[in-house]
Amino acid sequence: MCGIVGYVGKHPVTRVLIEGLRRLEYRGYDSAGVTVVKDGQFQTLKSTERVEALAKDVAKAKLQGTYGIAHTRWATHGGVTLANAHPHHSSDGLFSLAHNGVIENYLKIKKFLLEKGYTFQSETDTEVLVNLIAYHYQKQPVAADKNRFLESVRRSLRHVEGTYGIAVICKEHLGEIVAARRGSPLILGVGDGEHIIASDVAAIALHTQSVVYLNDEEIVHVTDKDFSLSTIDEDDIEAVIHTVDWSIEEAELGAFKHYMEKEIFDQPVALENAMRGRFSDDGSTSKFGGLNLSPQELRQVDRILFCACGTAWHACLVAEYLIERYARIPVEVEYASEFRYRNAPLDKNTLVFILSQSGETIDTLGALREAKRKGHKTLAIVNVVGSTIAREADGGIYQHAGPEIGVASTKAFTSQVMVAAMMALHLGRIRDMSYSEGQAFVEALKQVPAQVQSILDQSEAIKAIALKYVDAEDFLFLGRQNLFPIALEGALKLKEVSYIHAEGYPAAEMKHGPIALISPECPSVFLVAQEDTYQKTISNIQEVKARKGRVIAIAHEGGDFPKDLVDDLILIPECHPAVQPILATIPVQLMAYAIAAARGCDVDKPRNLAKSVTVE
Ligand code: G6P
Numbered sequence: 001m002c003g004i005v006g007y008v009g010k011h012p013v014t015r016v017l018i019e020g021l022r023r024l025e026y027r028g029y030d031s032a033g034v035t036v037v038k039d040g041q042f043q044t045l046k047s048t049e050r051v052e053a054l055a056k057d058v059a060k061a062k063l064q065g066t067y068g069i070a071h072t073r074w075a076t077h078g079g080v081t082l083a084n085a086h087p088h089h090s091s092d093g094l095f096s097l098a099h100n101g102v103i104e105n106y107l108k109i110k111k112f113l114l115e116k117g118y119t120f121q122s123e124t125d126t127e128v129l130v131n132l133i134a135y136h137y138q139k140q141p142v143a144a145d146k147n148r149f150l151e152s153v154r155r156s157l158r159h160v161e162g163t164y165g166i167a168v169i170c171k172e173h174l175g176e177i178v179a180a181r182r183g184s185p186l187i188l189g190v191g192d193g194e195h196i197i198a199s200d201v202a203a204i205a206l207h208t209q210s211v212v213y214l215n216d217e218e219i220v221h222v223t224d225k226d227f228s229l230s231t232i233d234e235d236d237i238e239a240v241i242h243t244v245d246w247s248i249e250e251a252e253l254g255a256f257k258h259y260m261e262k263e264i265f266d267q268p269v270a271l272e273n274a275m276r277g278r279f280s281d282d283g284s285t286s287k288f289g290g291l292n293l294s295p296q297e298l299r300q301v302d303r304i305l306f307c308a309c310g311t312a313w314h315a316c317l318v319a320e321y322l323i324e325r326y327a328r329i330p331v332e333v334e335y336a337s338e339f340r341y342r343n344a345p346l347d348k349n350t351l352v353f354i355l356s357q358s359g360e361t362i363d364t365l366g367a368l369r370e371a372k373r374k375g376h377k378t379l380a381i382v383n384v385v386g387s388t389i390a391r392e393a394d395g396g397i398y399q400h401a402g403p404e405i406g407v408a409s410t411k412a413f414t415s416q417v418m419v420a421a422m423m424a425l426h427l428g429r430i431r432d433m434s435y436s437e438g439q440a441f442v443e444a445l446k447q448v449p450a451q452v453q454s455i456l457d458q459s460e461a462i463k464a465i466a467l468k469y470v471d472a473e474d475f476l477f478l479g480r481q482n483l484f485p486i487a488l489e490g491a492l493k494l495k496e497v498s499y500i501h502a503e504g505y506p507a508a509e510m511k512h513g514p515i516a517l518i519s520p521e522c523p524s525v526f527l528v529a530q531e532d533t534y535q536k537t538i539s540n541i542q543e544v545k546a547r548k549g550r551v552i553a554i555a556h557e558g559g560d561f562p563k564d565l566v567d568d569l570i571l572i573p574e575c576h577p578a579v580q581p582i583l584a585t586i587p588v589q590l591m592a593y594a595i596a597a598a599r600g601c602d603v604d605k606p607r608n609l610a611k612s613v614t615v616e
Contacts, residue, residue, distance in 0.1 A: 001076075002072065002074050002199070003020075003198070004024075004070070004086075004099065004167050005071075005098075006197040006198075007068065008176075008177055008224045010194055013066060013068045014034065014058050014065065014068070016207070017069070020203035020204075021203075022052075024072055025050065026605070026612070028073050029050050029051070030073045031084070031085035032071065033046035036066075037065045037066055037068055040171060042096050044096065045058055046085040050605075067175060067177065067224075069096060069169055076125075077106070077126075078122055079123075083121050083122045086098045088127040089130065090118075090133065091131055092118075092138075094170055097126060097129060097133070098126075098166065099126040099129060101164040102615050103128060103129055103160055105160065113128065113135060118131045118134070129166070133152050133153050137152035149172070149221075150178050157232050158232060163362065163615065164183070165183075165184030166179060175224065176223055177195075179197045182216045184199070185199050185360045187201055187211050187212070187213055187214065187386075188212040188214065188222065188227060189205075189207055189210065190208060190227070192208075194208075195223070200384075211241070211244050217231050218231055219231070258406065258593070259404075260410060263404055263406050264411070264593060266401075267449075268453045268456070270411040279442050282435075284442060285425055285426055288422075290398070291379060291395040297377075301350070302330070303349065303350040304332070304352075305346065305350055305351070305353065306331060306355065307336040307352065307364060307368070309336050309361050310361075310492070310613075311357075311408075311409040312355040312357060312364070312409070313336075315413055315420060317484070317488070318417045318420055319331065319417075319424070320332070322423075322424035323427060326424040327424050328428075335363075336361070336367035339367045339370065340369075348375070350376055352371035352379070353378075353381065354367065354378060354379070356380065356381075356383075357399075358387060359383070359384045359388055359389040360387050362613065363613070363616060368392060369392070377395075378395075379393060380397075381419050382398060383398070383401050383412050399412065399415040406603070407496070407606055407610065407611045408609075413489060414452070417581055418582060421582075447575070448575075448579050452583065455587060462594070465552060466598075468567075469595065472500060472522065475494055476502070476517065476518075477491040477524075477527070478505055478507040478510055479526070479584070480532075480537055481532065484506045486585050486588065489585060493589055493592035494588075496592075497603050498595045498599055499606075499607070507526065508540060515544075518549040519547070519548065520550060522549065523567075524551050525554065526541050528555040530575070530577065530580065534559070538561075545565060551565070552569075553565075554587050555569065556575070556580070557572065557573055570587045
């Protein structure tokens with residue numbers, strides 16, 4: 001969380017920094033701030049409101065400079081106050097720093113610095129780091145070479161425990177920015193006579209498509225014309241410049257009111273892109289270019305572990321149902337944050353799958369590293385190209401869902417489920433799935449974008465249903481088998497964006513507790529499968545109706561669903577059972593969006609959340 005940006009170059013610096021912050025705001029929006037350098041002096045403005053408020057203040061103050069740094073904050077150490085907003089200055093006034101991450105040993109360092117006479121204005125761990133840099137700077141001889149600034153940052157970082165992506169500027173080294181990372185993402189954009197440092201390509205792509213992804217423990221010294229990359233331990237590194245294919249247009253809101261709405265409607269295209277070029281010529285299986293595992297090696301896998309956080313964890317649960325059913329490989333699903341500290345015993349033939357939209361979630365990255373440390377093969381399903389998880393996994397599959405800006409994940413989720421379904425097919429076909437079953441599976445997948453579009457075409461009707469329940473303060477989402485994860489996702493979506501309390505349960509499990517909540521005030525959304533558990537789910541609906549609960553059912557067309565049993569019915573197309581989780585997701589997303597928008601919630605930036613969680 002937190003977004004940092006730094007710029008030195010030919011364009012007006014405040015414009016570049018503010019535009020960068022706008023594109024990083026999904027990483028946290030508790031406060032924002034900017035420091036630019038003019039006539040050798042720091043000009044700093046901060047706001048405890050959103051980036052737009054800061055942008056207005058910057059325009060009003062006519063803030064100008066030649067280069068600078070900026071930050072958008074997701075609060076960890078210290079409340080949302082101006083004093084705690086970044087950038088932070090050293091108490092001698094020489095340094096200004098923007099930081100993403102957590103300095104875990106900051107209290108110890110702070111004690112040391114207080115004894116040396118340094119003073120602090122904020123409660124943050126960041127202010128400790130900037131003063132530590134000032135301390136190391138003063139310790140070096142004044143006649144030290146031109147690297148004195150870089151060296152003082154490097155030396156300070158050697159004493160730091162925890163995570164950081166930082167950008168630092170120094171009044172005695174004008175036109176230079178030093179940036180470094182450990183655990184928090186940091187990317188250098190390399191332009192013609194300009195350089196930009198940011199937490200995400202989104203803030204860079206306006207200026208250049210040439211980027212250097214910093215790895216952990218790397219530090220970069222930047223001027224407008226030049227940059228040099230090295231490790232914290234002082235080894236020089238040859239920078240590898242990548243070209244990013246990042247389209248600014250894809251991240252524009254267009255005619256939609258919110259990114260969440262736009263991204264819900266992006267789904268037919270995102271799903272098409274997840275499949276593009278990934279079916280065999282005979283149309284009976286899927287193929288992936290980046291697995292780095294041969295069919296023989298995949299055949300050796302006798303267990304799969306999926307790790308992720310949040311919505312991606314729900315996609316893992318769908319993957320469990322699909323892979324166990326169609327490939328007959330036992331699957332376990334773990335919260336990444338639990339797995340990395342649990343020391344779970346894993347058989348040597350366990351393949352570890354990591355799912356992450358951003359590819360930067362720190363707990364998920366931690367789980368990946370733990371699995372690799374233990375010698376397991378790791379594969380990742382990631383949306384953001386070039387992200388840390390994508391680079392560190394042994395192989396993987398890009399989702400190609402396009403930029404997802406809304407904090408509540410929508411198109412990334414259905415695209416993860418699509419990739420998981422394709423993986424189930426792939427693994428199934430190198431085991432027991434027949435040629436004709438494979439062909440039927442491929443055909444079913446290919447129909448999904450059009451089926452999703454047909455549900456989106458009903459969006460006005462779904463919205464009208466959702467608005468009947470806008471005043472509810474509690475909701476239940478219930479589904480069985482591969483629709484149980486969609487019940488969890490439906491509940492999560494609603495609570496994230498509308499702040500309504502919602503719980504997802506397996507429909508049958510409702511009898512063992514949640515049924516106590518049933519009343520006319522607590523509506524239930526039932527996700528009704530086409531096959532197997534269809535009749536059982538209808539019985540569960542009867543149980544709710546018998547207790548005067550209101551029911552919205554999401555069921556398939558073409559069946560004999562008893563319409564009069566429920567208060568509201570949303571029909572989705574008949575489909576192959578493997579893809580019903582994708583189709584059933586669309587109405588719950590539309591409902592969550594409609595209710596949140598009607599309640600006047602900040603749909604794209606819900607309170608307390610951030611899209612990319614880079615602290616533990
Ligand atoms: C945060 C976001 C969620 C997201 C989760 C995992 O909690 O608010 O929307 O599902 O992180 O993110 P990832 O990028 O790893 O999929």
